[in-house]
Amino acid sequence: MTDDLDADTLAFAHRMFDLARGGATEELSGYVDAGLPVNMTNDKGDTLLILAAYHAHPETVAALLARGADHSRVNDRGQTALAAAVFRRDAEVVRALLDAGADPEHGSPSAAETARFFDLPEMLTLLTTR
Numbered sequence: 001m002t003d004d005l006d007a008d009t010l011a012f013a014h015r016m017f018d019l020a021r022g023g024a025t026e027e028l029s030g031y032v033d034a035g036l037p038v039n040m041t042n043d044k045g046d047t048l049l050i051l052a053a054y055h056a057h058p059e060t061v062a063a064l065l066a067r068g069a070d071h072s073r074v075n076d077r078g079q080t081a082l083a084a085a086v087f088r089r090d091a092e093v094v095r096a097l098l099d100a101g102a103d104p105e106h107g108s109p110s111a112a113e114t115a116r117f118f119d120l121p122e123m124l125t126l127l128t129t130r
Helices: 007-022 025-033 048-054 058-066 081-087 091-099 111-117 121-128
Strands: none
Touching: 007 025, 007 048, 025 058, 048 058, 048 081, 048 091, 058 091, 081 091, 081 111, 091 121, 111 121
16 A cells, blocks of 8 residues: 555555455455455555465455465565464465465465474474375
8 A cells, every 4th residue: 555545545445454354255255356456465565365364264265265366475574374374273274275376385484484483283284285
């Protein structure tokens, strides 16, 4: 988002990110279907998909992926939706992202590095047995 956006546009964008954080799948999907960019990012580079993954909303993640969300996008810290899901220990979201083709070694830290750093053997197994 840029500084030249008006207050109403910024408020709308913030609401869309809140829908992703809150797992409001149906409402967010409706906006994407109506033309909201599925890969829009906030001021930290987080996409709707990264936020939905981090906040453990598998239905929202699946809906965004079905609408073309790019699972390989990284935020300003180099993190992916897959790394966020691993950090949150959400196996369902991890599986959905892996099924969509997300790379466990992409990003910095990658999902695999995140699993190793936080000693999450169940997540590392999930990432490496596909």
